[in-house]
Amino acid sequence: MSTPYAKLPAWADYGLIPVINLAVAFVVAGFVVMLVGENPFRAAVILVEGAFGRGQGIAFTLFYATTFIFSGLSVAVAAHCGLFNIGGEGQGYIAGLGIGIVCLAFDSVLPWWLTFPIAIVASAAMGALWALIPAYLQAKRGSHIVITTIMFNFIAASVMVYALVGFLKPPSSMAPQTRTFLEGAQLPKLNWVIELFGAKIRSAPLNICFLLALVMALLVWLLIWRTRLGYEMRTYGHSPKAARYAGISETRIIIIAMMISGALAGMMALNPTMGDQHNVALDFVSGAGFVGIAVALMGRLHPVGIVLAAILFGMLYQGGAELAFEMPAISRDMIVIIQGLVILFAGALEHMFRPYVQALFASFSPRSVGIEAAKGKGA
Amino acid sequence: MDLFNAIIQILDSTIRLSVPLLLACLAGLYSERAGVFDIGLEGKMLVGAFAGAAAASVFHSALIGLGMAILISVAFAMIHGFASITHRGNQIVSGVAINFIAAGSTIMLGQAWFSQGGRTPALAPGERFEAITWPGADALRDVPILGPIYAELISGHSILVYIAFLMVPFTWWVLFRTRFGLRLRAVGENPAAVDTAGISVAWLRYRALICTGVLTGIAGAYLSMVQNGGFVKDMTAGKGYIALAALIFAKWKPVNAMFACLLFGFLDALSIRLQGTPLPVIGKVPVQFMQALPYVLTVILLAGFIGKAIPPRAGGVPYVKER
Numbered sequence: 085m086s087t088p089y090a091k092l093p094a095w096a097d098y099g100l101i102p103v104i105n106l107a108v109a110f111v112v113a114g115f116v117v118m119l120v121g122e123n124p125f126r127a128a129v130i131l132v133e134g135a136f137g138r139g140q141g142i143a144f145t146l147f148y149a150t151t152f153i154f155s156g157l158s159v160a161v162a163a164h165c166g167l168f169n170i171g172g173e174g175q176g177y178i179a180g181l182g183i184g185i186v187c188l189a190f191d192s193v194l195p196w197w198l199t200f201p202i203a204i205v206a207s208a209a210m211g212a213l214w215a216l217i218p219a220y221l222q223a224k225r226g227s228h229i230v231i232t233t234i235m236f237n238f239i240a241a242s243v244m245v246y247a248l249v250g251f252l253k254p255p256s257s258m259a260p261q262t263r264t265f266l267e268g269a270q271l272p273k274l275n276w277v278i279e280l281f282g283a284k285i286r287s288a289p290l291n292i293c294f295l296l297a298l299v300m301a302l303l304v305w306l307l308i309w310r311t312r313l314g315y316e317m318r319t320y321g322h323s324p325k326a327a328r329y330a331g332i333s334e335t336r337i338i339i340i341a342m343m344i345s346g347a348l349a350g351m352m353a354l355n356p357t358m359g360d361q362h363n364v365a366l367d368f369v370s371g372a373g374f375v376g377i378a379v380a381l382m383g384r385l386h387p388v389g390i391v392l393a394a395i396l397f398g399m400l401y402q403g404g405a406e407l408a409f410e411m412p413a414i415s416r417d418m419i420v421i422i423q424g425l426v427i428l429f430a431g432a433l434e435h436m437f438r439p440y441v442q443a444l445f446a447s448f449s450p451r452s453v454g455i456e457a458a459k460g461k462g463a
Numbered sequence: 464m465d466l467f468n469a470i471i472q473i474l475d476s477t478i479r480l481s482v483p484l485l486l487a488c489l490a491g492l493y494s495e496r497a498g499v500f501d502i503g504l505e506g507k508m509l510v511g512a513f514a515g516a517a518a519a520s521v522f523h524s525a526l527i528g529l530g531m532a533i534l535i536s537v538a539f540a541m542i543h544g545f546a547s548i549t550h551r552g553n554q555i556v557s558g559v560a561i562n563f564i565a566a567g568s569t570i571m572l573g574q575a576w577f578s579q580g581g582r583t584p585a586l587a588p589g590e591r592f593e594a595i596t597w598p599g600a601d602a603l604r605d606v607p608i609l610g611p612i613y614a615e616l617i618s619g620h621s622i623l624v625y626i627a628f629l630m631v632p633f634t635w636w637v638l639f640r641t642r643f644g645l646r647l648r649a650v651g652e653n654p655a656a657v658d659t660a661g662i663s664v665a666w667l668r669y670r671a672l673i674c675t676g677v678l679t680g681i682a683g684a685y686l687s688m689v690q691n692g693g694f695v696k697d698m699t700a701g702k703g704y705i706a707l708a709a710l711i712f713a714k715w716k717p718v719n720a721m722f723a724c725l726l727f728g729f730l731d732a733l734s735i736r737l738q739g740t741p742l743p744v745i746g747k748v749p750v751q752f753m754q755a756l757p758y759v760l761t762v763i764l765l766a767g768f769i770g771k772a773i774p775p776r777a778g779g780v781p782y783v784k785e786r
Contacts, residue, residue, distance in 0.1 A: 119572070119575075120571065121575065221766050225765070225766045230502070231765060235704075235758040235765075236758075238704070238755065238758045243755070246751040246752075377556075378563075413574070414571065414575075415570060415571055417566070417567040420570075421564055424562070425564060427556060428564070431557070432546035432552030432556045
């Protein structure tokens with residue numbers, strides 16, 4: 085797709101415009117806060133303090149961010165290949181099945197550092213498998229990936245309910261969840277890292293998955309920008325025609341990209357299950373797969389941006405919990421609104437402010453946007 | 464006779480359950496036929512349901528509730544239009560955004576205004592749409608076979624149910640027998656041709672989205688003011704997506720849409736009815752299997768195993784005038 089807009093300096097393109105979009109999203113969110121009769125500035129202060137004020141808050145923020153890094157990377161990998169994987173939620177949820185089976189089987193015999201790699205493979209495999217069918221249907225039968233992945237979210241939910249009220253649940257229990265994992269499937273916490281800086285933490289679920297998430301971010305960067313496969317994916321994403329002309333197999337690239345995307349979405353299930361709750365419960369993903377869409381769009385599909393955006397959303401989740409506590413009129417659903425606004429302004433309305441920014445740049449220095457643009461766009 | 468009564472009951476709840484699907488499906492039909500994908504049906508239904516129940520309980524009028532539901536739902540459709548028509552944003556991203564904003568804001572505003580955990584107050588009789596008993600329904604109830612069919616299936620629904628089913632021939636007429644409909648379909652297949660004829664592509668698509676908003680608004684009002692008697696958080700529970708599935712299942716045709724929605728409604732009614740009771744031959748069917756069936760059917764259809772579903776050609780592509 086040719087861009088209908090003139091070029092801006094790189095820092096404005098990757099820094100200024102996302103910040104403007106984000107700021108507008110938060111201003112609109114501020115109006116919502118005013119609508120329920122609270123002071124948006126005080127709300128913002130409580131939110132930031134709740135997220136970063138104490139060591140406890142930081143640990144929780146990073147814990148939430150861990151899940152979002154995985155789901156954001158998942159959306160981004162597919163998006164680089166021109167595919168919109170809206171099924172991260174289902175892929176993550178079904179991965180819980182793999183994790184559950186592995187943990188229940190090995191937690192009494194193996195130490196965590198042996199269970200963990202097996203569970204990583206199991207979760208990634210389940211996620212990839214759940215993405216494989218939509219990918220195959222898109223590549224071979226031309227069915228729209230967005231619709232099929234949405235359908236697979238619902239199918240995953242049904243399968244998981246079936247499994248959790250059936251064979252995964254201990255027979256003696258009524259609750260639709262597995263038994264609590266033993267020591268062999270509980271991941272070590274990372275809270276001591278924050279305590280090194282002198283902060284006190286009572287108990288927070290930040291665990292080793294955070295490091296795994298950072299490693300995956302690095303690997304995704306290597307994959308997309310430093311390997312032949314990544315180059316092919318980006319080519320296909322930019323122009324399927326060009327990719328076809330260059331001899332890239334359409335079927336192969338779609339299926340590989342979606343399976344990597346699904347695997348990343350699957351790995352997001354490790355954090356809440358093995359890292360925090362030590363069981364697989366009903367609805368444990370609770371929307372994290374969808375947050376990945378906002379995170380990926382805000383991070384402009386780059387792993388560094390995604391990690392930063394994930395931390396921002398981690399902050400919203402943790403700070404939002406504090407906010408709900410301080411201001412009863414604001415529930416945690418405020419985060420869902422902000423998430424929607426971020427998707428709207430950083431995603432769908434991405435280019436809304438671009439002409440104005442261009443006009444501004446042109447009025448200062450016509451050369452920075454190219455003379456043509458300065459003449460063409462009066463705004 | 465028991466079996467007959469059971470069948471009548473299942474069919475009756477099929478009608479009730481398929482109405483919101485049908486309205487949402489027809490809503491999607493207008494926008495997708497005009498070349499605008501709309502993942503946001505779910506969100507628009509949800510805001511419609513909330514606005515309807517909230518306004519009805521505040522103003523003590525079902526009609527004001529319905530009006531408000533339509534108004535707010537159209538407003539959300541216009542946001543979708545602003546992003547995806549005016550600013551040529553990604554239509555799917557915009558629809559996803561609308562679903563999130565709807566899910567979050569309905570709960571939060573509901574909690575802030577009514578403080579009942581995201582619910583709206585239970586609607587009093589005058590604030591909901593009541594069932595309409597057709598003339599003679601009670602007298603004919605005891606007539607074998609035809610009596611129950613007339614009394615249960617045809618009579619005894621609320622006005623919105625009849626509106627929903629009347630919308631099917633109406634939509635067919637609008638799309639295939641009016642100038643607006645011809646243009647609407649053209650703009651979904653080949654917007655450049657419509658533009659060449661001197662008709663505004665953007666304005667046409669906006670009008671299609673207004674139709675979408677009106678219908679999702681009615682669908683939402685049905686959920687909160689007929690089926691439930693008040694708004695409950697996340698009460699659409701994926702119906703917008705099932706409607707989307709039904710739309711594909713129906714190959715973007717109004718009459719097919721009705722049958723697809725009745726089929727999905729029937730599956731839903733059956734799964735409620737069969738909860739825990741074993742079937743002959745197959746044995747006990749897990750409820751989850753029945754619940755997943757519409758989605759599985761859609762995937763199979765999409766895979767092209769039950770005839771091919773071909774979407775409007777310009778669907779999902781923002782229209783850019785040649786420069």
